[in-house]
Amino acid sequence: MNMSPHAALSAADALALRYGAEQAPTHGPWNEHIALLLSHRSIRGYRPNLLPEGTLETLIAAAQSAATSSNLQTWSVIAVTDPAKKAELAKLANNQKHIEQCPLFLVWVADVSRNQRLGAQERVELETMPYQETFLVAVIDAALAAQNAVVAAESLGLSTVYIGALRNHPQQVAKVVGLPQGAFGVFGMCIGYAAPTAANEVKPRLPQAVVLHHEIYDTAGEPEHRAAYDHLMAAFSARNEMTADTWTKRVINRMSKIAAMSGRDKMVAALHAMGFPLH
Ligand SMILES: Cc1cc2nc3c(=O)[nH]c(=O)nc-3n(C[C@H](O)[C@H](O)[C@H](O)COP(=O)(O)O)c2cc1C
Structure with a gap:
């Protein structure tokens, strides 16, 4: 694995960084996957370097490997690399500059529209569709998938930051990335190589x-x-x-x-x- 240098820390050091030395719990079992998880930090400055070919597909395979409620798979993701589109999304998300800087911006979508289309094609009314619970399931699915992508990205030496500010203007975001009814951008995510100046603690x-x-x-x-x-x-x-x-x-x-x-x-x-x- 091409993990961040912090992922190479001992269990005691990694726990001390996460909790402070005085509050760190004593550790039990430990391995490099847990070390990677404990080394996570959001990064808000990116180099322009593109990601190696196939990286996006690998991240999405990791995302699709997450558990999903009843295997309904009620999420989608929009990969945005077009600078003009990233600029539009940045503007909608409180002008966060890292959205424009990062080579890959993902819009994670709670998406019941696909299953709605399935119902229409099969001529079956899906009575559960309008319920809050169905929306919740889709949001949970999207979040679990997204976090798998974060972990996969960090394991490859990439950095990320979630962009919840995409929900400041959910309908405009939907327009920019062409979401149908029944699809909601839960959050965005910057992915790329951390700029040397980006805080790294x-x-x-x-x-x-x-x-x-x-x-x-x-x-x-x-x-x-x-x-x-x-x-x-x-x-x-x-x-x-x-x-x-x-x-x-x-x-x-x-x-x-x-x-x-x-x-x-x-x-x-x-x-x-x-x-x-x-x-
Ligand atoms: C759903 C979600 C939305 C977030 N939205 C933003 C955001 O819009 N802008 C930002 O700079 N950070 C955002 N963050 C990052 C959090 O601020 C960050 O995870 C938190 O401060 C903990 O820091 P760490 O990730 O470096 O451990 C978001 C995190 C999550 C989970």
């Missing part, structure tokens, strides 16, 4: 004690664990020139005001218009 996560519950959900110790994580993230943010220095501030900035949703508060109306009645 593994971002710490919450202590496991906060997210891992044994037998029953337990919030004991949550404020203390959050304080410890804030401390870790403040240092990370200072090193990486991030605006919100603690995780607490990050959550508050992102979740306390509707304006921070960048138009996504209108999502239900957009979905209705895009062929998802959400019964």
Whole structure:
């Protein structure tokens, strides 16, 4: 595997990077696949170099190998390399420059339209189509497939970043990539070779004690664990020139005001218009 150098770290070092030395759990079984997963970080600056031939197809084969609810395979993906189209999508996604820089931009689509067409061709009404559950299944399928592509890309020494901002203008995005009714761009994804200047540090996560519950959900110790994580993230943010220095501030900035949703508060109306009645 042509993995990132971080994937070569020992288990103890990789866990210390992910959680900070004080919060790192003791490790059990370990291998290079787990090391690769722990080395993940989003990259927001790309070199213009094209990907080797066949890379896209390999990534999609990895994506299609993900589990899919009832094997319904309710997702699609649009590969965008045309600079003009990437520029249009970048504009719709809050002008994120990496969308234009990366050689390959993927639009991951929750897609029930294919199965809808199947129903029409077979002259069978698919009664489950308009339900929220069907939409949820499609979103989950798309996300699982996309994450397999991320892992595959990183195993090849490539970098990625998800682009949720594509949901700021879901109907315009649908127009740009020609989505039919019943197809919704869940997020985009930049893929390419990291620019040397792109920040390259593994971002710490919450202590496991906060997210891992044994037998029953337990919030004991949550404020203390959050304080410890804030401390870790403040240092990370200072090193990486991030605006919100603690995780607490990050959550508050992102979740306390509707304006921070960048138009996504209108999502239900957009979905209705895009062929998802959400019964
Ligand atoms: C669904 C989804 C949407 C995201 N959207 C964006 C985005 O629009 N722009 C961006 O720069 N990062 C985006 N990210 C990346 C997250 O900010 C990033 O994963 C998080 O800060 C953790 O950092 P790491 O991936 O480097 O560990 C997104 C991530 C996910 C999972």
